[in-house]
Amino acid sequence: MDVxxxxxxxxxxxxxxxxxxxxxQQLVLAMLALHAGRVVTIxxxxxxxxxxxxxx
Numbered sequence: 001m002d003v004x005x006x007x008x009x010x011x012x013x014x015x016x017x018x019x020x021x022x023x024x025q026q027l028v029l030a031m032l033a034l035h036a037g038r039v040v041t042i043x044x045x046x047x048x049x050x051x052x053x054x055x056x
Contacts, residue, residue: 003033024049 002012009026011018020026027048031040 003029005030005033 001018004010004012009020009030011020011029020029028045031045031048
């Protein structure tokens, strides 16, 4: 799979473009791709996905 994150996010499986879903799903994919081979914690995903939530 080829993931392109500069500009509009895209993913390709061979010659076929893959649907990336909702903007939040796209953000999760981008975070996982940018941290490939490393752990992405639930806390860091929540912090990025829901920036408007109140801090504890």
